[in-house]
Amino acid sequence: MSGSYIEVQVEQCRQVAPAIKEFALKALDAPLPAFSPGSHVVVEMRDGQKTYRNPYSLLSDPRDPSAYRIAVRLQEQSRGGSRFMHERIAEGSRLRISPPANLFAPDWRARKHILLAGGVGITPFMSYLPELQRRNADFELHHLFRSSRTGAYDADLRQRLDGRYFAYDSARDKRCPVAELMAAQSPGTHIYICGPQSLIDAVYANAAQIGWPQEHIHVEAFAAPEPGEPFEAVLCKSGKTIQVGAEESLLEALEREHIEVPNLCRGGVCGQCVTGVRDGAIEHRDHFLSEREKSSGQCLMPCVSRAKGPKLELEI
Amino acid sequence: MNDAVASYTVKSRPDYHEVAPDQTAQCHVFITDSAGLAQSEALCQASPVAKKQAWHIGDSDTLPAGYEAIQSGDWQAVLGEQLSGFGIATAFYVSGLEAFLWQVHGVLTKAGFAPSQIHLEPPAGNQRDVFCTHCYHITPDVSTTPARCAGCGRLLLVRDHFSRLHCAYVGVQINAEDPAEVPPTEELS
Numbered sequence: 035m036s037g038s039y040i041e042v043q044v045e046q047c048r049q050v051a052p053a054i055k056e057f058a059l060k061a062l063d064a065p066l067p068a069f070s071p072g073s074h075v076v077v078e079m080r081d082g083q084k085t086y087r088n089p090y091s092l093l094s095d096p097r098d099p100s101a102y103r104i105a106v107r108l109q110e111q112s113r114g115g116s117r118f119m120h121e122r123i124a125e126g127s128r129l130r131i132s133p134p135a136n137l138f139a140p141d142w143r144a145r146k147h148i149l150l151a152g153g154v155g156i157t158p159f160m161s162y163l164p165e166l167q168r169r170n171a172d173f174e175l176h177h178l179f180r181s182s183r184t185g186a187y188d189a190d191l192r193q194r195l196d197g198r199y200f201a202y203d204s205a206r207d208k209r210c211p212v213a214e215l216m217a218a219q220s221p222g223t224h225i226y227i228c229g230p231q232s233l234i235d236a237v238y239a240n241a242a243q244i245g246w247p248q249e250h251i252h253v254e255a256f257a258a259p260e261p262g263e264p265f266e267a268v269l270c271k272s273g274k275t276i277q278v279g280a281e282e283s284l285l286e287a288l289e290r291e292h293i294e295v296p297n298l299c300r301g302g303v304c305g306q307c308v309t310g311v312r313d314g315a316i317e318h319r320d321h322f323l324s325e326r327e328k329s330s331g332q333c334l335m336p337c338v339s340r341a342k343g344p345k346l347e348l349e350i
Numbered sequence: 351m352n353d354a355v356a357s358y359t360v361k362s363r364p365d366y367h368e369v370a371p372d373q374t375a376q377c378h379v380f381i382t383d384s385a386g387l388a389q390s391e392a393l394c395q396a397s398p399v400a401k402k403q404a405w406h407i408g409d410s411d412t413l414p415a416g417y418e419a420i421q422s423g424d425w426q427a428v429l430g431e432q433l434s435g436f437g438i439a440t441a442f443y444v445s446g447l448e449a450f451l452w453q454v455h456g457v458l459t460k461a462g463f464a465p466s467q468i469h470l471e472p473p474a475g476n477q478r479d480v481f482c483t484h485c486y487h488i489t490p491d492v493s494t495t496p497a498r499c500a501g502c503g504r505l506l507l508v509r510d511h512f513s514r515l516h517c518a519y520v521g522v523q524i525n526a527e528d529p530a531e532v533p534p535t536e537e538l539s
């Protein structure tokens with residue numbers, strides 16, 4: 035994470051779905067900065083020699099800076115971060131977080147907002163809701179979950195949003211009719227998706243099929259970096275060579291060696307971490323670089339992308 | 351300082367490309383002025399036979415089959431009202447003079463349609479509307495530079511700077527030092 039950190043303490047922690055825990059974070063010294071709907075923070079977790087840094091959306095009302103709330107889904111394939119939060123963090127624990135950043139703000143020009151949440155993807159929308167309601171905006175929240183694992187805030191949302199809330203519990207075989215939902219909208223509607231890639235793909239495929247405007251689709255795409263083959267990174271400027279493990283991202287390996295690379299989303303969407311490559315085949319996994327930039331082989335996004343072979347030479 | 355110089359010399363003229371019908375759209379809407387009518391008709395015939403609507407804006411008594419007329423008077427408001435009947439997955443094709451293209455673009459985006467749904471054909475003529483930076487008057491159908499502002503009478507150099515807000519090119523007085531000096535007139539491209 036770039037810039038200054040904020041020291042926080044966990045004030046409250048509660049289970050909000052079978053696999054999701056919510057944490058309320060209070061600042062230790064200075065007041066917490068204000069934020070805008072859709073913002074996230076990067077939470078730094080120190081586990082002995084290891085440091086995890088994961089981005090989490092802020093759930094609280096953006097106008098209430100007294101505490102930040104985040105929700106963490108325990109990932110079965112956890113590289114450690116979510117498991118650490120679930121098992122080792124409790125009331126009173128201390129953490130460091132980045133100041134809020136926003137890569138998923140509502141487009142206020144929209145005439146209507148359709149929020150499409152899959153599982154723990156409900157989180158960024160929790161900070162949208164108070165603002166949408168204050169502005170008297172037209173919106174609908176469609177929440178897709180499996181009640182045996184996710185479905186956080188379902189009862190609460192049902193009550194708060196009344197007719198604007200639609201729940202689809204796949205454990206009860208309720209599916210969201212994405213195609214019909216999209217086709218029924220009138221001009222000026224924007225759709226926001228936070229959820230699994232399959233949901234994002236379904237929306238885009240449907241848009242392409244019926245001529246739904248792509249610029250009205252907004253995606254919170256950051257996903258935790260996927261593991262891969264270990265490789266060696268040679269840093270041409272400093273002459274250092276570092277080993278990148280199978281379970282860590284190149285960015286994490288660089289940070290472990292105290293090499294600072296600017297970053298914001300840690301999920302291949304914001305473009306902050308772009309790093310020059312001198313030599314070596316790249317496995318691009320980001321959503322930021324254009325196809326042309328990717329095939330040039332001259333840069334990569336170290337937060338998610340890796341070497342395709344045993345070695346990468348970087349321009350740092 | 352550098353920025354100011356750069357933005358002064360930058361040429362901002364929208365780029366236009368030949369338009370092909372969008373095969374995915376659920377509905378196709380053609381909007382043209384008199385100058386763009388032939389272009390519009392050709393495109394309309396080439397587009398898939400999904401739901402179609404075609405409007406000619408202006409005063410004309412002979413229209414090709416399938417075109418409905420909207421009188422030029424208050425056409426932007428009339429068009430705006432008509433649009434409420436169209437779904438989000440509609441493609442628009444606009445033909446005509448450049449200022450008209452962008453005026454329609456403005457009506458469509460105001461109605462909530464996205465730029466990617468709005469296809470502007472290459473302008474059907476070299477006439478420009480010119481926005482006078484001195485009196486803010488817009489002089490229509492200018493095809494030479496310099497040109498006389500219909501508002502204040504100044505002789506304006508027509509720059510290649512297109513303002514999407516005004517749907518017009520920017521004009522600045524060419525002979526501010528000596529109004530008696532009249533530079534040669536050139537045809538605009």
Ligand code: FES
Binds near residue numbers: 301304
């Ligand atoms: S940190 Fe955002 S793309 Fe890498």
